Amino acid sequence: MTVPETTNTSPVSIPVHIPTLPPIRSTTSSRSTSSSTSTTLSTVSHLSDRPIAEVTFRHGRVEDAPYLTDLQFSNYRYHYKELMGDSFLDRLVPADMTKFHASRLTPPVDQREMGYVVAEQKDPKTGELGVIGMSQVIVPYWDRAHSHRFYEGWSQDDFDCEIDTLYVKLGVQGGGLGRKLVFGAMQEGYDRLNMRGAVIIWTMIGNIQGREFYKRIGCEEVGERILEVNGVELECVAYGFRDIGRELGLESK
Template sequence: METLTIRLAIPADAPAIAAVHCANWRDVYADVLDPAYLAGPIEEDRRELWQDRLASPSRWQSVLVADLPGGGLAGFICLYRDEDARWGSLVDNLHVVPGLRGRSIGRQLLRAGAQAMLMGKASAPGLHLWVFEGNIAARQFYARLGGREVERCLETELPTPPETFILRVFWPDLAMLGA
C-alpha cells in the first residue's frame, strides 16, 4: 500500500486537482465524453469548477487530496455530507492519477472520505456515487469495497452520446468502508 498523506484540500490545490480530473476523464472516458470537449474545453471547465469549490466551499463539502511522499498529487475525493435523505452523503468525484491506479490510493481516499462524513456528523448513514455504466474497472473497484449498484439512469448533464447510462453505487453504512 502506498504511503500517502491525506489532507483537506486548500485553494492552492485547485490547479493540481483540475489537472488530475482532466487527465482521468481523458483516460477513462475517451469513448464516453465528447472528443471535442476532452480536447480543450474540459481544462477551463474543470479549473473554474475547482477554483470555485475550494475558494467558496459549501459547509457540506469536503475535498481531500492524497499527496505522494516525494511531493505531487496522487488523487482526490470530493464529498457532500447528507446530500440525499435516502442515499446519504455523495461522493461527487474520486480520481487517481492514471499511472498510479491499482496502488490502493482510491481505497484510501474513499475510506478517508467516509471518515470525514462520520466526523462531520452525517445524519444519514449511507454513502453513494454515480459511475458511468461503461466504466467497468470503477464498477469492479466499488463492488470490491462493498458498494451495490442500486439505480440506473440516463446521463443528462455531461456531453455524452445518446443512451449513455450512469449507475448509482450505494453503501448503506459508512462503516462498511472501514471508517
C-alpha cells in the first residue's frame, strides 16, 4: 500500500517532524550489535549567513538518488580533498554511488533497517523544489571498519542507532539545516526502527568543521575506528547521544 506523503513548507523547528510511515521493526525486536590527526582545508565561504527557511522534510524516494550523489560528491571534493587526496577522489564513480542509493531507496524500503530523510527547498526563480540536504539512519553495521576503540563510559553495545550519512548543499551549510537532518534521522530511527538506545555518528578525525558541528548540537566524543574505503584507510572519530528518546524529547530525562 502506498502511504501518501505530506509536506510542510513553513520553517521546521527541532525536533523535525516528517510524515509518519508504519514501523519497520516491532517493539519486541532486539538490538543489532556484534561483538594521527590531520587538518582540514575547509573554509567558511560555503556557509549560509542566515537560517534556512521554507524547507520541506520528507522520506527519500528512488528518484532522489542522483541528487543525493551530487550532494555527497560535492561535499567530498570541497571538504575532504586534502584528507583523502586527489587519487582517492578520482576513483569515485558517481554512477556507482547513484546505483547504491537507488538500491537502498527502491521499494519495498520498509523491509530494510534504514531510512532516508531528504530536505527540499523551493527555487525562488523557478518555483521548483530542489534537494538541499539528506541524512540516513541505519542499524549500526560494525563489520565495515576495524580497530574500534570506545572511550570510558561507552561500549559498542550501547548503540542501536547510527546516522550513516549527513550532507548539506554547499551554500546553505551553517543555517541550522544539518541539525534538523540529524534529528529527523533520529526520529525515523525511533518511530520506525524501534531504536531506544544511544546514537552514533562517525566522521573523519581530520574533519575539524564536522567535529565542531557535532559538538555544537550536543554530541559527546565516544570512540575511534579505522574505515577502509577503496583501499584507503581513514581514521575516524565517533560522536554520540546517550539516549535517542530523551534527545527527541519523547522520554523524560
